[in-house]
Amino acid sequence: MTTEAVLGGHTLTLHRFPLDQKNRSLQAWDSADEYLIEHIQNEHTNAQHILVLNDSFGALSCALHALDTQTSRKVTSFNDSYVSQQACLYNLKENELESRQTVLLDSLSDLPSDVDLILIKIPKNAGFLQYQLSLLSQFEHDVPVIAAGKAKEIHTSTLKSFSHFIAEPSTSLAVKKSRLIFSQTKHKKQTCKFPVSWPLEKTEFTVLNHANVFSRDSLDIGARFFSNYLPQGKKPLRIIDLGCGNGVIGLQTLAKMPNAKITFVDESAMAVASAKANIENNLPERLQNCEFVQDDCLTDFAPNSADLVLCNPPFHQAQAITDHIAWQMFVQAKQTLRSGGELRIIGNRHLDYQEKLLRLFGNCKVIGNNKKFTVLSTTKRG
CATH class of the missing domain: 3.40.50.150 (Vaccinia Virus protein VP39)
Structure with missing residues:
Protein backbone atom coordinates (compact mmCIF):
# COMPACT_ATOMS: atom_id res chain seq x y z
CA MET A 1 0.00 0.00 0.00
CA THR A 2 1.41 3.40 -0.97
CA THR A 3 1.60 5.77 2.00
CA GLU A 4 3.76 8.62 0.66
CA ALA A 5 1.69 11.44 -0.82
CA VAL A 6 2.78 14.73 -2.37
CA LEU A 7 0.04 17.31 -1.80
CA GLY A 8 0.69 20.97 -2.55
CA GLY A 9 4.39 20.29 -2.84
CA HIS A 10 4.56 18.74 0.64
CA THR A 11 5.38 15.08 1.19
CA LEU A 12 3.06 13.49 3.72
CA THR A 13 2.74 9.99 5.14
CA LEU A 14 -0.92 9.03 4.90
CA HIS A 15 -2.42 5.75 6.06
CA ARG A 16 -5.76 4.35 5.06
CA PHE A 17 -7.83 2.86 7.87
CA PRO A 18 -8.20 0.24 9.18
CA LEU A 19 -4.41 -0.06 9.27
CA ASP A 20 -4.29 -3.83 8.83
CA GLN A 21 -6.44 -4.10 5.68
CA LYS A 22 -4.93 -6.36 3.05
CA ASN A 23 -5.81 -4.59 -0.20
CA ARG A 24 -2.47 -3.05 -1.10
CA SER A 25 -3.83 -1.13 -4.10
CA LEU A 26 -5.88 1.27 -1.96
CA GLN A 27 -4.43 4.51 -0.61
CA ALA A 28 -5.57 7.28 1.72
CA TRP A 29 -5.87 10.06 -0.90
CA ASP A 30 -6.82 10.39 -4.57
CA SER A 31 -6.37 12.72 -7.53
CA ALA A 32 -9.33 14.83 -6.37
CA ASP A 33 -7.46 15.57 -3.12
CA GLU A 34 -4.36 16.51 -5.14
CA TYR A 35 -6.32 18.79 -7.45
CA LEU A 36 -8.13 20.49 -4.58
CA ILE A 37 -4.99 21.16 -2.55
CA GLU A 38 -3.16 22.51 -5.60
CA HIS A 39 -6.02 24.96 -6.15
CA ILE A 40 -6.00 26.07 -2.49
CA GLN A 41 -2.25 26.59 -2.67
CA ASN A 42 -2.65 28.84 -5.71
CA GLU A 43 -5.86 30.72 -4.85
CA HIS A 44 -6.67 30.59 -1.13
CA THR A 45 -3.42 30.77 0.82
CA ASN A 46 -4.87 33.29 3.29
CA ALA A 47 -7.85 31.21 4.44
CA GLN A 48 -7.70 31.01 8.23
CA HIS A 49 -10.63 28.78 9.16
CA ILE A 50 -11.41 26.07 6.63
CA LEU A 51 -14.39 23.75 6.93
CA VAL A 52 -13.76 20.36 5.30
CA LEU A 53 -16.63 17.98 4.59
CA ASN A 54 -16.04 14.23 4.01
CA ASP A 55 -12.24 14.09 4.37
CA SER A 56 -12.03 10.32 4.13
CA PHE A 57 -8.70 9.64 5.85
CA GLY A 58 -7.49 13.10 6.86
CA ALA A 59 -5.47 13.79 3.70
CA LEU A 60 -7.02 17.24 3.22
CA SER A 61 -6.71 18.22 6.88
CA CYS A 62 -3.04 17.24 6.93
CA ALA A 63 -2.27 19.00 3.65
CA LEU A 64 -4.06 22.21 4.68
CA HIS A 65 -1.98 22.41 7.84
CA ALA A 66 1.21 21.58 5.97
CA LEU A 67 0.56 24.48 3.56
CA ASP A 68 0.20 26.96 6.43
CA THR A 69 3.65 28.26 7.34
CA GLN A 70 2.21 30.58 10.02
CA THR A 71 0.69 27.61 11.92
CA SER A 72 -2.38 29.73 12.74
CA ARG A 73 -4.88 28.07 10.40
CA LYS A 74 -7.84 26.25 11.91
CA VAL A 75 -9.37 23.24 10.18
CA THR A 76 -12.79 21.88 11.12
CA SER A 77 -13.46 18.43 9.70
CA PHE A 78 -17.12 17.40 9.41
CA ASN A 79 -17.55 13.67 8.85
CA ASP A 80 -20.10 10.90 9.31
CA SER A 81 -17.46 8.18 9.59
CA TYR A 82 -15.79 7.11 12.84
CA VAL A 83 -13.07 5.36 10.83
CA SER A 84 -12.36 8.55 8.89
CA GLN A 85 -12.06 10.55 12.10
CA GLN A 86 -9.67 8.03 13.63
CA ALA A 87 -7.59 8.04 10.44
CA CYS A 88 -7.45 11.85 10.50
CA LEU A 89 -6.15 11.88 14.07
CA TYR A 90 -3.60 9.17 13.28
CA ASN A 91 -2.32 10.89 10.13
CA LEU A 92 -2.05 14.28 11.84
CA LYS A 93 0.14 12.67 14.50
CA GLU A 94 2.13 10.70 11.91
CA ASN A 95 3.03 13.97 10.18
CA GLU A 96 3.69 15.86 13.45
CA LEU A 97 0.67 18.08 12.89
CA GLU A 98 -1.33 17.03 15.94
CA SER A 99 -0.64 20.35 17.68
CA ARG A 100 -2.35 22.34 14.92
CA GLN A 101 -5.91 23.62 15.37
CA THR A 102 -8.08 20.74 14.17
CA VAL A 103 -11.68 20.20 15.27
CA LEU A 104 -13.51 16.98 14.41
CA LEU A 105 -17.30 17.11 14.16
CA ASP A 106 -19.72 14.30 13.42
CA SER A 107 -22.37 14.64 10.73
CA LEU A 108 -25.16 15.68 13.10
CA SER A 109 -23.22 18.53 14.70
CA ASP A 110 -23.84 22.22 14.11
CA LEU A 111 -21.43 23.81 11.65
CA PRO A 112 -19.14 26.65 12.75
CA SER A 113 -20.27 30.02 11.40
CA ASP A 114 -16.90 31.79 11.31
CA VAL A 115 -15.29 29.87 8.42
CA ASP A 116 -13.84 31.67 5.40
CA LEU A 117 -13.54 28.67 3.04
CA ILE A 118 -15.54 25.45 2.65
CA LEU A 119 -14.16 22.32 0.95
CA ILE A 120 -16.24 19.27 0.05
CA LYS A 121 -15.20 15.83 -1.10
CA ILE A 122 -18.27 14.70 -3.06
CA PRO A 123 -19.79 11.76 -1.15
CA LYS A 124 -21.08 8.63 -2.85
CA ASN A 125 -24.53 9.22 -1.37
CA ALA A 126 -26.39 12.02 -3.25
CA GLY A 127 -28.88 12.44 -0.40
CA PHE A 128 -26.04 13.03 2.05
CA LEU A 129 -24.62 15.73 -0.24
CA GLN A 130 -28.04 17.40 -0.36
CA TYR A 131 -28.22 17.30 3.44
CA GLN A 132 -24.80 18.93 3.72
CA LEU A 133 -25.63 21.60 1.14
CA SER A 134 -28.83 22.37 3.04
CA LEU A 135 -26.68 23.08 6.10
CA LEU A 136 -24.48 25.40 4.05
CA SER A 137 -27.58 27.22 2.78
CA GLN A 138 -28.17 28.45 6.33
CA PHE A 139 -24.93 30.50 6.38
CA GLU A 140 -25.75 34.19 6.72
CA HIS A 141 -22.61 35.38 4.92
CA ASP A 142 -21.16 34.37 1.57
CA VAL A 143 -18.37 31.80 1.85
CA PRO A 144 -16.53 30.25 -1.13
CA VAL A 145 -17.33 26.56 -1.59
CA ILE A 146 -15.02 24.26 -3.56
CA ALA A 147 -15.97 20.63 -4.08
CA ALA A 148 -13.85 17.85 -5.58
CA GLY A 149 -14.55 14.40 -6.90
CA LYS A 150 -14.00 11.96 -9.70
CA ALA A 151 -15.31 13.44 -12.95
CA LYS A 152 -17.46 10.37 -13.64
CA GLU A 153 -19.22 10.84 -10.28
CA ILE A 154 -20.12 14.51 -10.85
CA HIS A 155 -23.43 14.43 -12.69
CA THR A 156 -25.91 17.05 -13.87
CA SER A 157 -27.97 16.19 -10.78
CA THR A 158 -24.93 16.97 -8.60
CA LEU A 159 -24.66 20.47 -10.06
CA LYS A 160 -28.43 20.96 -9.71
CA SER A 161 -28.11 20.24 -6.00
CA PHE A 162 -25.51 23.00 -5.66
CA SER A 163 -27.65 25.52 -7.54
CA HIS A 164 -30.74 24.58 -5.49
CA PHE A 165 -29.16 24.89 -2.06
CA ILE A 166 -26.39 27.46 -2.57
CA ALA A 167 -25.07 29.42 -5.60
CA GLU A 168 -25.03 28.41 -9.27
CA PRO A 169 -21.84 26.33 -9.67
CA SER A 170 -19.12 26.27 -12.27
CA THR A 171 -16.71 23.43 -12.93
CA SER A 172 -13.04 23.06 -13.75
CA LEU A 173 -11.44 21.04 -16.48
CA ALA A 174 -10.82 17.42 -15.60
CA VAL A 175 -7.31 16.58 -14.38
CA LYS A 176 -6.34 12.96 -13.74
CA LYS A 177 -10.05 12.10 -14.10
CA SER A 178 -11.02 14.47 -11.27
CA ARG A 179 -12.89 17.76 -11.36
CA LEU A 180 -13.57 20.75 -9.10
CA ILE A 181 -16.91 22.50 -8.52
CA PHE A 182 -16.93 26.19 -7.55
CA SER A 183 -19.85 27.78 -5.71
CA GLN A 184 -20.58 29.80 -2.57
CA THR A 185 -23.09 30.00 0.23
CA LYS A 186 -26.04 32.31 -0.46
CA HIS A 187 -28.23 32.21 2.66
CA LYS A 188 -31.08 30.51 0.79
CA LYS A 189 -32.25 28.70 3.93
CA GLN A 190 -33.22 25.61 1.94
CA THR A 191 -34.24 22.46 3.78
CA CYS A 192 -33.89 18.90 2.51
CA LYS A 193 -36.17 15.90 2.97
CA PHE A 194 -33.97 14.13 5.53
CA PRO A 195 -34.51 12.48 7.87
Missing part, protein backbone atom coordinates in the same frame (compact mmCIF):
# COMPACT_ATOMS: atom_id res chain seq x y z
CA VAL A 196 -37.21 10.45 6.14
CA SER A 197 -39.66 7.93 7.60
CA TRP A 198 -41.41 4.94 6.06
CA PRO A 199 -43.56 2.02 7.27
CA LEU A 200 -41.73 -1.26 7.88
CA GLU A 201 -43.58 -3.91 5.91
CA LYS A 202 -45.47 -6.64 7.78
CA THR A 203 -45.05 -4.76 11.09
CA GLU A 204 -46.58 -1.83 12.92
CA PHE A 205 -43.20 -0.08 13.01
CA THR A 206 -42.22 3.16 11.28
CA VAL A 207 -38.55 3.45 10.36
CA LEU A 208 -36.63 6.74 10.43
CA ASN A 209 -33.51 7.23 8.31
CA HIS A 210 -30.97 10.01 8.37
CA ALA A 211 -29.42 11.07 5.07
CA ASN A 212 -26.29 8.89 5.00
CA VAL A 213 -27.90 5.59 5.96
CA PHE A 214 -28.12 2.72 3.45
CA SER A 215 -31.52 2.08 1.85
CA ARG A 216 -33.07 5.34 2.99
CA ASP A 217 -36.61 4.96 1.62
CA SER A 218 -37.56 1.31 2.11
CA LEU A 219 -36.37 -2.02 3.47
CA ASP A 220 -33.47 -3.26 1.32
CA ILE A 221 -33.79 -6.72 -0.18
CA GLY A 222 -30.97 -8.19 1.91
CA ALA A 223 -32.48 -7.06 5.20
CA ARG A 224 -35.90 -8.23 4.01
CA PHE A 225 -34.55 -11.75 3.45
CA PHE A 226 -32.49 -11.73 6.67
CA SER A 227 -35.65 -10.82 8.60
CA ASN A 228 -36.93 -14.35 7.96
CA TYR A 229 -33.99 -15.85 9.88
CA LEU A 230 -33.74 -13.72 13.00
CA PRO A 231 -33.64 -15.32 16.47
CA GLN A 232 -36.65 -15.45 18.75
CA GLY A 233 -37.49 -16.77 22.20
CA LYS A 234 -37.16 -15.83 25.85
CA LYS A 235 -33.45 -16.38 26.45
CA PRO A 236 -31.73 -13.33 28.02
CA LEU A 237 -29.09 -13.13 25.30
CA ARG A 238 -26.63 -10.31 24.81
CA ILE A 239 -26.89 -9.54 21.09
CA ILE A 240 -24.93 -7.20 18.84
CA ASP A 241 -26.42 -5.74 15.66
CA LEU A 242 -23.10 -5.16 13.89
CA GLY A 243 -23.13 -2.62 11.07
CA CYS A 244 -26.63 -1.81 12.26
CA GLY A 245 -27.54 0.89 9.74
CA ASN A 246 -30.99 2.14 10.74
CA GLY A 247 -31.27 -0.70 13.27
CA VAL A 248 -34.08 -2.52 11.51
CA ILE A 249 -32.58 -5.99 12.19
CA GLY A 250 -32.06 -5.27 15.88
CA LEU A 251 -35.51 -3.68 16.12
CA GLN A 252 -37.21 -6.77 14.77
CA THR A 253 -35.07 -9.03 16.96
CA LEU A 254 -35.93 -6.99 20.05
CA ALA A 255 -39.63 -7.43 19.27
CA LYS A 256 -39.18 -11.22 19.09
CA MET A 257 -36.94 -11.58 22.16
CA PRO A 258 -38.47 -9.91 25.25
CA ASN A 259 -35.47 -10.64 27.51
CA ALA A 260 -32.64 -9.83 25.13
CA LYS A 261 -30.25 -6.91 25.39
CA ILE A 262 -29.05 -5.49 22.09
CA THR A 263 -26.09 -3.27 21.24
CA PHE A 264 -26.40 -1.40 17.94
CA VAL A 265 -22.99 -0.72 16.38
CA ASP A 266 -22.02 1.22 13.27
CA GLU A 267 -19.16 3.45 12.17
CA SER A 268 -21.66 6.00 10.83
CA ALA A 269 -22.92 8.64 13.26
CA MET A 270 -26.14 8.93 11.25
CA ALA A 271 -26.70 5.17 11.36
CA VAL A 272 -26.33 5.02 15.15
CA ALA A 273 -28.64 8.02 15.55
CA SER A 274 -31.21 6.41 13.23
CA ALA A 275 -31.10 3.12 15.14
CA LYS A 276 -31.62 4.90 18.47
CA ALA A 277 -34.53 6.93 17.09
CA ASN A 278 -36.16 3.76 15.77
CA ILE A 279 -36.10 2.08 19.17
CA GLU A 280 -37.33 5.26 20.88
CA ASN A 281 -40.18 5.65 18.39
CA ASN A 282 -41.26 2.01 18.11
CA LEU A 283 -40.28 0.14 21.29
CA PRO A 284 -39.63 2.88 23.86
CA GLU A 285 -40.23 0.47 26.74
CA ARG A 286 -37.19 -1.56 25.55
CA LEU A 287 -34.80 1.38 25.27
CA GLN A 288 -33.24 0.48 28.63
CA ASN A 289 -32.21 -2.87 27.12
CA CYS A 290 -30.28 -1.21 24.29
CA GLU A 291 -26.93 0.46 23.74
CA PHE A 292 -25.91 2.52 20.72
CA VAL A 293 -22.23 2.67 19.83
CA GLN A 294 -20.22 4.32 17.06
CA ASP A 295 -17.09 2.23 16.55
CA ASP A 296 -14.76 0.68 13.99
CA CYS A 297 -16.59 -2.65 13.86
CA LEU A 298 -16.03 -4.20 17.32
CA THR A 299 -12.60 -2.69 18.02
CA ASP A 300 -13.46 -1.37 21.48
CA PHE A 301 -15.61 -4.29 22.66
CA ALA A 302 -14.57 -6.61 25.47
CA PRO A 303 -13.68 -10.21 24.55
CA ASN A 304 -16.16 -12.95 25.42
CA SER A 305 -18.96 -10.47 26.07
CA ALA A 306 -21.73 -11.39 23.59
CA ASP A 307 -23.93 -14.41 22.92
CA LEU A 308 -24.96 -13.57 19.36
CA VAL A 309 -23.76 -11.22 16.62
CA LEU A 310 -26.10 -10.40 13.74
CA CYS A 311 -24.48 -8.86 10.67
CA ASN A 312 -25.14 -7.82 7.09
CA PRO A 313 -21.54 -6.92 6.17
CA PRO A 314 -20.73 -4.25 3.55
CA PHE A 315 -18.52 -5.04 0.59
CA HIS A 316 -17.38 -1.48 -0.05
CA GLN A 317 -15.69 1.39 1.76
CA ALA A 318 -16.84 4.71 0.27
CA GLN A 319 -16.23 4.24 -3.48
CA ALA A 320 -13.81 1.30 -3.07
CA ILE A 321 -15.12 -2.28 -3.44
CA THR A 322 -13.34 -4.40 -0.85
CA ASP A 323 -14.04 -7.30 1.51
CA HIS A 324 -11.65 -6.24 4.26
CA ILE A 325 -14.44 -4.76 6.40
CA ALA A 326 -16.39 -8.03 6.29
CA TRP A 327 -13.28 -9.97 7.29
CA GLN A 328 -12.61 -7.53 10.15
CA MET A 329 -16.21 -7.99 11.31
CA PHE A 330 -15.87 -11.78 11.31
CA VAL A 331 -12.53 -11.76 13.17
CA GLN A 332 -13.70 -9.30 15.81
CA ALA A 333 -17.04 -11.08 16.20
CA LYS A 334 -15.15 -14.26 17.08
CA GLN A 335 -13.14 -12.35 19.69
CA THR A 336 -16.25 -10.73 21.17
CA LEU A 337 -18.41 -13.86 21.31
CA ARG A 338 -18.43 -16.13 24.33
CA SER A 339 -17.65 -19.80 23.88
CA GLY A 340 -20.71 -21.31 22.22
CA GLY A 341 -21.79 -17.92 20.89
CA GLU A 342 -23.09 -17.53 17.36
CA LEU A 343 -22.34 -15.23 14.44
CA ARG A 344 -25.29 -15.08 12.03
CA ILE A 345 -24.84 -13.18 8.76
CA ILE A 346 -26.39 -12.56 5.38
CA GLY A 347 -24.36 -11.99 2.25
CA ASN A 348 -24.55 -12.05 -1.52
CA ARG A 349 -23.99 -15.63 -2.63
CA HIS A 350 -21.09 -14.75 -4.94
CA LEU A 351 -19.02 -13.34 -2.06
CA ASP A 352 -18.35 -16.82 -0.65
CA TYR A 353 -18.47 -15.85 3.02
CA GLN A 354 -19.00 -19.52 3.86
CA GLU A 355 -15.38 -20.33 3.02
CA LYS A 356 -14.14 -17.41 5.15
CA LEU A 357 -16.21 -18.47 8.15
CA LEU A 358 -15.13 -22.09 7.82
CA ARG A 359 -11.52 -20.98 7.82
CA LEU A 360 -11.97 -18.72 10.84
CA PHE A 361 -14.43 -20.67 13.03
CA GLY A 362 -13.95 -24.22 11.78
CA ASN A 363 -17.69 -24.59 11.17
CA CYS A 364 -20.45 -22.94 9.16
CA LYS A 365 -23.93 -23.92 8.09
CA VAL A 366 -26.42 -22.48 5.64
CA ILE A 367 -29.73 -21.68 7.33
CA GLY A 368 -31.38 -19.97 4.36
CA ASN A 369 -30.72 -18.96 0.77
CA ASN A 370 -32.32 -17.73 -2.42
CA LYS A 371 -30.93 -16.83 -5.84
CA LYS A 372 -29.16 -13.74 -4.50
CA PHE A 373 -28.46 -14.16 -0.78
CA THR A 374 -27.24 -16.75 1.70
CA VAL A 375 -27.83 -16.69 5.46
CA LEU A 376 -25.02 -18.37 7.37
CA SER A 377 -24.50 -19.38 10.99
CA THR A 378 -21.22 -20.22 12.70
CA THR A 379 -20.41 -21.00 16.33
CA LYS A 380 -17.41 -20.11 18.46
CA ARG A 381 -16.06 -23.30 19.92
CA GLY A 382 -14.25 -23.46 23.21
